[in-house]
Amino acid sequence: MLTPLTPAEQRDIVAATLPRRGPLSKLCDLLLRRRRKPRIYLSGLVTARVMNPDGSVAVPWYTYPNGAVYVGLNKMQDVMFRNQAAHTTWYMGLIRNTGFTGENINDTMVTHAGWVEEVQYTAGVRPAWSPSAAALGVLSIASPISLTASATIDVKGVFATSDNAKSGTAGTLFATATEGTARNVLSGATYEFFYSVVLTPSN
Amino acid sequence: MKSPLLVTGVFGMIYCDPSGAVEWRRDIDNGATIVGCDRMLRRMFLGASPDAGSGWKIGIIAGSGFSSVAPGDTHGSHPGWTEFSGYSGGVRKNWSPFAATGGVMSGIGTQFDITSAGTVRGLLTASKAVIDLDPLAILWSTAVAISNLTVASGGVLHVTYTTRIRNP
Numbered sequence: 001m002l003t004p005l006t007p008a009e010q011r012d013i014v015a016a017t018l019p020r021r022g023p024l025s026k027l028c029d030l031l032l033r034r035r036r037k038p039r040i041y042l043s044g045l046v047t048a049r050v051m052n053p054d055g056s057v058a059v060p061w062y063t064y065p066n067g068a069v070y071v072g073l074n075k076m077q078d079v080m081f082r083n084q085a086a087h088t089t090w091y092m093g094l095i096r097n098t099g100f101t102g103e104n105i106n107d108t109m110v111t112h113a114g115w116v117e118e119v120q121y122t123a124g125v126r127p128a129w130s131p132s133a134a135a136l137g138v139l140s141i142a143s144p145i146s147l148t149a150s151a152t153i154d155v156k157g158v159f160a161t162s163d164n165a166k167s168g169t170a171g172t173l174f175a176t177a178t179e180g181t182a183r184n185v186l187s188g189a190t191y192e193f194f195y196s197v198v199l200t201p202s203n
Numbered sequence: 204m205k206s207p208l209l210v211t212g213v214f215g216m217i218y219c220d221p222s223g224a225v226e227w228r229r230d231i232d233n234g235a236t237i238v239g240c241d242r243m244l245r246r247m248f249l250g251a252s253p254d255a256g257s258g259w260k261i262g263i264i265a266g267s268g269f270s271s272v273a274p275g276d277t278h279g280s281h282p283g284w285t286e287f288s289g290y291s292g293g294v295r296k297n298w299s300p301f302a303a304t305g306g307v308m309s310g311i312g313t314q315f316d317i318t319s320a321g322t323v324r325g326l327l328t329a330s331k332a333v334i335d336l337d338p339l340a341i342l343w344s345t346a347v348a349i350s351n352l353t354v355a356s357g358g359v360l361h362v363t364y365t366t367r368i369r370n371p
Contacts, residue, residue: 038234038272038346040210042368065206073208073368074303076247081259081300081308081366088250134244137237197248199210199240201274 041200044068046158046177046193047144053188064157064179066195069107072160072174087162087172091126092145092195094118097154097182107176109161110169115176117167118155121147121191125164129195140196148190154182155191209371210235214261214326214346214364215312221357231325233346237274242341254341255330260295261313261362262329263287266322266351276345278329279338284345286327286334289319290360294332298364309365317358322351326362 044066050059078084096118104114127147131139157178163171177195185191212233220226235243245251264272265287272283300310325347331340354360 037232040212040235040240041207041371042210043206043208045206067205068208068368070304070306073306074308076243076368077300077303077306077308077366079247080243081298082302083253083255083258084302086246086250087248090248129248131248133249134241137240137244139244139248197244199235199244200207201235201237201240 048193066177233344239343264325272345278340290315
C-alpha cells in the first residue's frame with residue numbers, strides 16, 4: 001500500500017521542479033565574467049488521495065502544484081516587510097469541477113469567475129491548515145486534511161484562504177491548486193490531502 | 204501563476220563621488236537566507252511576531268575580505284563577508300516600502316553618506332539597525348556585485364530596493 005509523502009519528500013519533489021542551469025549557461029557566465037543571479041523559489045504542493053466509504057483506497061496518493069494569486073503574494077510581502085497584520089490561521093477549501101473554466105492570478109475570495117467552491121462535505125466549516133513551524137524553508141502538515149463528501153462530488157482542486165466560512169467571500173485567498181483530471185468522490189467517501197509551501201533560496 | 208514562482212529582490216545602487224558626479228551604478232539581485240525564508244513563512248502562515256518591529260534595514264557588505272554570500276548565512280554568522288560601517292549615523296538605513304501591488308513591493312530610496320574610504324561589495328537587509336552580530340536578529344537577504352566598488356569619504360551611495368514575486 002502506498003504511504004503519504006513526508007514533508008521532506010514533498011520538498012524533494014518541489015526541488016525537482018525548479019529550473020536548472022545547464023553547462024552552456026555556466027560557461028557563458030564564466031566567459032562574460034557575469035555573476036550567476038541568486039534565485040529564491042516559492043512553491044506550493046498538494047498531495048491528495050481519495051478513500052472509499054469502506055476505507056479502501058479509491059485513488060492513491062498523487063501530487064499537483066498550486067498557483068498563487070496577487071492578493072496572496074501582496075499579503076506575503078506586506079506582512080513580511082511592512083509589518084501588516086498577519087493571519088494566524090489559514091484554511092483549505094475544495095474547488096468544484098462542475099463549472100470550472102480556470103484559475104486566474106487576479107482571483108480573490110470575492111471574485112473568482114473561473115471556479116466555484118465545493119461545499120458538499122460533512123464539516124461545517126473549511127478545515128484549518130495547521131503546519132508546524134517552518135524549517136529549511138518548508139511549511140507542511142504532519143497529518144492529512146480529511147473531508148467526507150456529503151454527496152457524490154467531483155473535486156477539481158483545493159484553495160488556501162484565511163477565512164473558514166464555507167462559501168464565504170471574506171478573507172485573503174493565497175493560492176489555488178487544480179489538476180487536469182477531476183477526482184470523483186462518492187457520498188461518504190473522503191478526499192484527503194496534504195498542503196506544503198516551500199521557499200527555497202539559492203545563492 | 205503555477206509553482207514554482209520566483210521571489211526576486213533587486214537593489215539599485217548609484218554612487219556619487221564627493222564632487223557630486225555619478226561614478227558608478229549597479230543593479231544587483233539578492234539571494235535570501237534560509238532563516239529569512241523560514242521567517243517569511245512563519246510570519247505569513249503562522250502569524251509569528253514581526254521580526255523588524257521598526258521596519259527592515261539596509262546595510263552594506265564590505266569589499267575588503269569578501270569571499271562569498273550563502274543561503275546559510277545568518278545575522279549572527281556570515282563567514283564570507285563583513286559589514287561596511289564607514290558612513291554617517293553608524294546604523295543601517297531604513298527601508299520603507301509601499302504596499303505591495305501586482306506582486307511588486309518598492310519603496311523610496313535611502314542614502315549612505317560615506318565617511319571612510321573603502322570598497323563595498325553589496326548590500327543586505329536585516330531586521331535591526333545596529334551593526335553587530337546579534338544572533339537573534341534576522342538576515343533576510345544579501346546581494347553582491349561581481350567585483351568590489353570603491354567609495355570615498357564625502358561620497359554618497361543612493362540605494363533603492365524592490366521585491367517581486369513572479370513567474371520564472
